[in-house]
Amino acid sequence: MAERENKEILPFEKTPESLLLGGSASAKIVPREETVTQQLVSPRLVHKHYDPHDLVSLAAQVQQADEFVQATTTGKLQVVVDQIRYLQEQAHKILLSAKRDAQLHHAACNFVKVPGKIYHLYEKKNGTSYFSMLSPEEWGGNPPNTFLGSYKLEFDRSWTPLAEINEREKDIGSIHKAIMSAMPSSDEPQS
Amino acid sequence: MSTSNKLPYKVANIDEADFGRKEIVLAEAEMPGLIMMRKKYGPSKPLKGARIAGCLHMTIQTAVLIETLTELGAEVQWSSCNIFSTQNHAAAAIAKTGVAVYAWKGETDEEYIWCIEQTLFWPDGGQLNMILDDGGDLTNLVHTKYPQLLPGIKGLSEETTTGIANLVKMMKKGELKVPAFNVNNSVTKSKFDNLYGCRESLVDGIKRATDIMLAGKVCVVAGYGDVGKGCAQSLRSFGARVLICEVDPIIALQAAMEGYEVTTMEDAATRASIFVTATGCMNILRSEHFMAMKDNSILANIGHFDIEVDVAWLETNAKKDTIKPQVDRYELPNGRHVILLAEGRLVNLGCAMGHPSFVMSNSFTNQVLAQIELWTNTDKYPVGLYYLPKKLDEEVASAHLEHLGVRLTTLSDQQAEYLGVSKEGPFKPDYYRY
Numbered sequence: 354m355a356e357r358e359n360k361e362i363l364p365f366e367k368t369p370e371s372l373l374l375g376g377s378a379s380a381k382i383v384p385r386e387e388t389v390t391q392q393l394v395s396p397r398l399v400h401k402h403y404d405p406h407d408l409v410s411l412a413a414q415v416q417q418a419d420e421f422v423q424a425t426t427t428g429k430l431q432v433v434v435d436q437i438r439y440l441q442e443q444a445h446k447i448l449l450s451a452k453r454d455a456q457l458h459h460a461a462c463n464f465v466k467v468p469g470k471i472y473h474l475y476e477k478k479n480g481t482s483y484f485s486m487l488s489p490e491e492w493g494g495n496p497p498n499t500f501l502g503s504y505k506l507e508f509d510r511s512w513t514p515l516a517e518i519n520e521r522e523k524d525i526g527s528i529h530k531a532i533m534s535a536m537p538s539s540d541e542p543q544s
Numbered sequence: 545m546s547t548s549n550k551l552p553y554k555v556a557n558i559d560e561a562d563f564g565r566k567e568i569v570l571a572e573a574e575m576p577g578l579i580m581m582r583k584k585y586g587p588s589k590p591l592k593g594a595r596i597a598g599c600l601h602m603t604i605q606t607a608v609l610i611e612t613l614t615e616l617g618a619e620v621q622w623s624s625c626n627i628f629s630t631q632n633h634a635a636a637a638i639a640k641t642g643v644a645v646y647a648w649k650g651e652t653d654e655e656y657i658w659c660i661e662q663t664l665f666w667p668d669g670g671q672l673n674m675i676l677d678d679g680g681d682l683t684n685l686v687h688t689k690y691p692q693l694l695p696g697i698k699g700l701s702e703e704t705t706t707g708i709a710n711l712v713k714m715m716k717k718g719e720l721k722v723p724a725f726n727v728n729n730s731v732t733k734s735k736f737d738n739l740y741g742c743r744e745s746l747v748d749g750i751k752r753a754t755d756i757m758l759a760g761k762v763c764v765v766a767g768y769g770d771v772g773k774g775c776a777q778s779l780r781s782f783g784a785r786v787l788i789c790e791v792d793p794i795i796a797l798q799a800a801m802e803g804y805e806v807t808t809m810e811d812a813a814t815r816a817s818i819f820v821t822a823t824g825c826m827n828i829l830r831s832e833h834f835m836a837m838k839d840n841s842i843l844a845n846i847g848h849f850d851i852e853v854d855v856a857w858l859e860t861n862a863k864k865d866t867i868k869p870q871v872d873r874y875e876l877p878n879g880r881h882v883i884l885l886a887e888g889r890l891v892n893l894g895c896a897m898g899h900p901s902f903v904m905s906n907s908f909t910n911q912v913l914a915q916i917e918l919w920t921n922t923d924k925y926p927v928g929l930y931y932l933p934k935k936l937d938e939e940v941a942s943a944h945l946e947h948l949g950v951r952l953t954t955l956s957d958q959q960a961e962y963l964g965v966s967k968e969g970p971f972k973p974d975y976y977r978y
Binding site: 498 | 554
């Protein structure tokens with residue numbers, strides 16, 4: 354008896370017609386009907402070829418993208434090249450001024466040079482150059498040797514030609530200002 | 545020259561004035577003679593109206609001299625009498641007080657003359673009327689290049705042996721146009737400054753320049769005058785064996801009897817390793833001596849001018865390597881080296897700080913007295929070369945006794961009568977040699 358009951362509830366033994374749905378309702382397989390199928394998928398849309406040259410356009414796009422990438426990269430690299438060029442110029446300038454500073458430091462000088470002071474370079478008749486405390490004006494415009502130029506000794510031991518002193522002071526002044534505004538004032542009481 | 549654009553001063557670095565002032569205060573404590581002058585003559589201002597152009601090593605001690613002169617009423621303009629001897633902080637401190645000073649350590653020869661020329665004229669267009677000189681460069685410059693100023697100059701006082709030799713020469717030729725006081729030969733100057741000053745400052749200069757060990761070395765001192773005596777004694781006290789070169793038989797005998805070996809430079813050149821010239825003469829150390837010297841021999845001059853060592857020969861024939869300012873090592877043609885200090889100029893001022901204050905107080909008190917005497921008693925002194933009276937010399941010495949804790953013995957009436965001198969001095973006849 355128990356075997357029989359079990360057999361009765363096996364679904365595969367039931368026909369599709371008697372397939373239970375929700376316990377009481379049942380679904381039936383209906384024959385294929387063209388109109389209904391057409392409503393579900395539009396074959397017109399599904400089978401439409403938008404562009405018969407799709408592959409070509411893909412290739413074109415790839416090429417265009419390459420060009421874009423190349424252009425962008427070139428653009429980016431151009432900035433770097435510019436920077437390199439600028440840095441090269443800077444380096445050249447620095448080397449030149451270093452050379453000048455070194456030459457000036459090697460000029461004969463009997464006194465201890467003090468940073469912040471202006472000294473005057475002269476050349477003797479034998480071709481040796483030397484630093485003097487006296488400007489051509491202080492010689493009454495008639496110095497005993499050939500005047501080559503006046504330079505200010507900076508605190509980093511570099512030399513600034515007389516004509517550039519104002520500019521350099523302005524630069525140093527604004528740098529100093531920037532440093533001061535970036536740093537907490539030392540006057541402020543420490544908590 | 546134009547005076548309208550005259551600089552108020554020219555020094556290396558005016559920022560060093562405060563440091564200079566501190567050292568001046570220290571020096572004042574060691575210069576009782578000058579402080580006594582300020583106390584004694586400060587209120588009466590005997591130098592009022594005097595426009596003194598001074599040409600003397602611009603050191604801290606000189607700063608005390610300058611401030612003594614101004615306190616006595618003088619207007620002062622100053623230059624240094626040696627291109628290396630200026631102490632920049634001293635010059636700065638003096639410049640800051642408003643005194644026109646033109647001096648820095650390491651002038652060129654042309655700048656040196658420029659500095660002296662700046663002191664001849666006053667900003668109002670007036671000129672100097674007194675000279676205080678050391679070595680005679682200012683005196684010579686005025687006599688040769690600015691003779692138009694001579695009638696306005698009432699007198700000059702000369703500090704050093706070399707300057708006196710110059711004045712004597714000028715007198716003989718009839719070129720001296722100004723009454724001159726020989727401060728150098730005041731006993732309290734030459735027997736102190738030259739002797740005890742150099743005794744301390746020579747070795748100071750050699751040591752600061754080279755850090756050389758003196759003990760056991762053979763040293764030569766050329767010239768055994770007051771300066772040479774001080775130098776030799778000092779070198780010997782460090783344990784050096786000292787040779788002396790002399791031309792004067794009396795002084796050579798003195799040196800020998802002090803226990804020094806007296807020999808010629810030709811002989812000494814091969815034996816010594818440190819050479820000191822103190823002759824006041826020229827061409828003492830020459831090429832033949834350099835070439836005979838041991839490797840790295842040290843050459844130092846302490847005579848006033850840079851003519852005792854033949855630096856010109858070294859410059860043209862040897863390869864120069866500057867170790868530091870005022871210390872040059874020359875490679876000779878024979879491959880050996882000599883080390884020249886202060887380019888053959890005064891080593892104690894070029895490589896060290898010159899003489900200590902106390903001994904300079906002796907010299908400078910004489911300078912002040914000479915200036916007062918020439919300015920206030922001008923009529924007493926027609927053109928000629930004069931000494932300060934012995935009484936003043938003794939006064940200068942007296943002013944320095946207390947500082948050293950000296951207790952002076954006083955003559956009794958009986959003793960004074962026996963010696964035939966006054967109880968207050970002068971104690972010695974003028975010919976006494978001390």
